[in-house]
Amino acid sequence: MADLFELDVFQAYATYATVVILKMMLMGPLTAYFRMTRGAFSNEEDVRGKSEEQKKKLLRSHPDVERVRRCHQNDLENIIPFVIIGLLYSLTAPDISTALIYFRVFAASRICHTLAYILPLPQPSRALAWMTGMVVTFCMAFRVLTVALHL
Numbered sequence: 001m002a003d004l005f006e007l008d009v010f011q012a013y014a015t016y017a018t019v020v021i022l023k024m025m026l027m028g029p030l031t032a033y034f035r036m037t038r039g040a041f042s043n044e045e046d047v048r049g050k051s052e053e054q055k056k057k058l059l060r061s062h063p064d065v066e067r068v069r070r071c072h073q074n075d076l077e078n079i080i081p082f083v084i085i086g087l088l089y090s091l092t093a094p095d096i097s098t099a100l101i102y103f104r105v106f107a108a109s110r111i112c113h114t115l116a117y118i119l120p121l122p123q124p125s126r127a128l129a130w131m132t133g134m135v136v137t138f139c140m141a142f143r144v145l146t147v148a149l150h151l
């Protein structure tokens with residue numbers, strides 16, 4: 001494991017996998033922020049101590065909260081595959097400059113996807129950001145399959 005960390009490609013992978021995981025984790029606090037500022041909670045215990053009338057107002061969904069939740073869900077759908085396939089890709093001894101392009105483009109695409117979703121920016125900005133990240137993951141998967149195909 002220590003030897004693995006000495007490889008440039010693995011260090012690059014560890015860096016960008018951590019960046020995108022942290023970005024994804026920030027969606028939790030962002031959801032909490034939108035819940036507080038929009039007054040939209042989903043659990044009875046979250047509004048404990050409030051009057052019945054206030055509870056009725058606060059126990060509701062809000063479009064802004066749902067938007068952040070969908071963005072978080074989309075991160076889960078895309079970042080988890082990147083982290084798993086990216087690890088396998090790093091183990092195929094790829095060229096460091098190609099690997100860095102893949103990792104950087106993926107990280108940038110997910111940051112753009114989040115901005116496009118939360119602000120929101122007009123389509124097709126979000127769709128293009130999503131597609132860019134998908135293409136990177138598919139390219140890495142292609143290399144894994146061409147280097148290590150064992151059917």
Ligand SMILES: N[C@@H](CCC(=O)N[C@@H](CS)C(=O)NCC(=O)O)C(=O)O
Nearest residue numbers: 070071073074077126127128130131
């Ligand atoms: N699970 C996604 C699959 C397709 C996808 O990820 N599309 C991108 C680009 S349009 C997206 O941002 N979808 C919005 C979302 O996942 O909430 C969906 O339901 O839309």
